[in-house]
Amino acid sequence: MNPLLETLQNLLQTIDNLIWGPPLLILLVGTGLYLTLRLGFIQIRYLPLALSYVFSRNKKPSSGKGDVSSFAALCTALSATIGTGNIVGVATAIKMGGPGALFWMWLAALFGMATKYAECLLAVKYREQDANGQMLGGPMYYLEKGVGSKWLAKLFAFFTLGVACFGIGTFPQVNAIVDAAYLSFEVPPEYTVVVLTLLVATVTLGGIKSIANVASKVVPVMAGFYILACITVLASQASALPNAVSLVISSAFTGHAATGGFVGASIMLAIQSGIARGVFSNESGLGSAPMAAAAAQTDSCVRQGLTSMTGTFFDTIIICTMTGLTLVVTGAWESEYAGAAMTTYAFASGLESSYWGPLMVSVGLMFFAFTTILGWNYYGERCITYLFGVKAIKPYKFIFLVLVAAGAFLKLDMIWLIADIVNGLMAIPNLIGLVLLREVVISESRLYFAQLKQETNVQEQQTA
Template identity: 40%
Template structure:
């Protein structure tokens, strides 16, 4: 039975990620890039103008900066390290170029889904903003059943399975880097490493302290932890780049040559470079997946217009891929020929550049990346649970305990079937979201043009629902007063 289940899940994964979803994500990104007039390049400077005012918050919403950090906490994970290494191993250095391409088109998708999430957000029982794909499916499309399906898929993937993956990564990195060996113990007939159990329990306690504090506690944690971890990793990468400055042009040339199959290091040719670059880029930046809009909707935007949060979330895609993934690529390519796969490849490359302390530094980076992902993943799942049951206290408590149980389970066990099943759930979640934002694309474009017109008239953009009689009745009363 288990073998049959594995075969079915593998078949679905191959169908979703090998044939349907990757091209649907790319096509949607290209579509929104064209419909929005290449907004990610045309208004690239305005992204940072919006970020300068992103600390504004009120009693109902977190700040745009906190929303950005929360979405980055989920985006920036082990995929930014191990995923980049896998892309280079499977597709050659040229895969990095195609990761950049998919990030640039993905910025437009990220703009659209974040803008729609802001427009159709609601206030929950505690007066806090909630929103995301499930909400714009219900209110924007009038299809609550689609929002229910999306919520179920997201809770399975982000609430349970991916959090067990992240805790598994934390224990593996810490035990491997520091050589922790405390023997084994037997629990319920299973042999468990004591070091993994101790680390897992510590992660559970820290996670509980944050998630039981609610939405604002999660946002405050992300606001502190994400800049710290990202800047630290980027500084080390910049140091390596400066140390190897004469080799940088050669590394860039290798990326571009391999991207178009013009170099023997293309590892399978242009097809492998494109496919692996697209896959790892999409997994990393999450544009179109429907995850980040859950954080975007929780913000009080400034300027007070749904499109302003679209600009903020475009920054998230850019930071994730163009900065952090590129940092990992620089560490690998500038180190010269090194052995290893996944995180091991980055670890060996870092050690070759900075010495033995590099493996300990990377273990700490992985700890931060993975732990912040656990917290942000929980927030996304809680948001969808609120959509399903409208913030029922008992249900929320049970859900939190189940999430903590999965975090511990992931720390002490191996869960390949659960991970593969989560990929299927995330694939179905993404397809549901992409169909929704394509159906609402005219509205997203209209909001972008309204924002642009107000800027062109030297006004601070603000949203007036009276200019949208076709959807005014579908917007939560009082949200945009």
């Protein structure tokens, strides 16, 4: 490698380690912990209510302004978060930090639910309409209208646009789809790229309604398919499940010595790996999900906040847990494999099939990665609209499709580093906004739950 390029790459690696080091992780978890305490453990007390809002969507139609239903907005957000992180990220965390990393993923998700609630509440409260009549919302708008800082809002939009075009939204997902298609079905990368680009174009050119329509159908099916596959493996290894759970909890506080192909991990490494990968998977605090939440048809910012916080519950508490326990019960975490290869090995071992196991992982990866591209395409569109207006949407979509098509053929490590850096940077303005607008979140929540309690009391009196 050229000495100058090597120096630049080392510098970027140092910056990446600094950004995703303890300070940002402490800020992310600390914000979630603060909101959890001030909101009275809202993610536990009101989780049943939040889930009822999600699953009773057909009984009570959505009301209020918005582009798509509350459920479709949730699925759009989930389409971006349920991705390679649920398969590759969990394996990476456990490979680095041992089984205990899964426990710290749970903790990050628990506090992250409060963060997701707050940011999506603010997104609906401060949203507005663009020149095309579509809803605009997210950290850009509550930073500008709530905090009163336009430069922080633009900074967030700029970083998020970078993530959509050069990070989570394109290259990692395209590479995952191309590799999975080739390994499982021997489809040449060129063919996969053509089909993928056409599919992305077909869906994304229709805007949020088209993306939400696809997401609300594909996300539940793909998540259910993957969970069923995990349950099948866990059922076949049922006798090992209690010990696996015990190992996860004990390793979280004691670390884990080297065994088999595993290199051993300290408690700090388990904490850092678990929290970092958990945040990468569910994106709580990064500010991405609020942009989807702002499009929801709702007349209550609190109700949408409750609906949106279930995204972290589904993504990490359920799906990441399924992956993690599958890796532990099958012993795959001690193997020499890493990333997707480790998860593939776990399914092959658990299902006792060298064909169906890897096929399930490959199909899951392709669906997860495809919907992540759709979700992040929308996030990029909202940011480009904020920065340059609706006239910039069509050029953005064209550039995005070019990047999707080129993604399979780009293998530059420096691009991944830049993407990871920008991904971390987008969280900082958002977290600043959440901290400064914390009293707005708390007052809106108290007002909503007081009204809800009053309505419940009236209904009880009427039925008595």
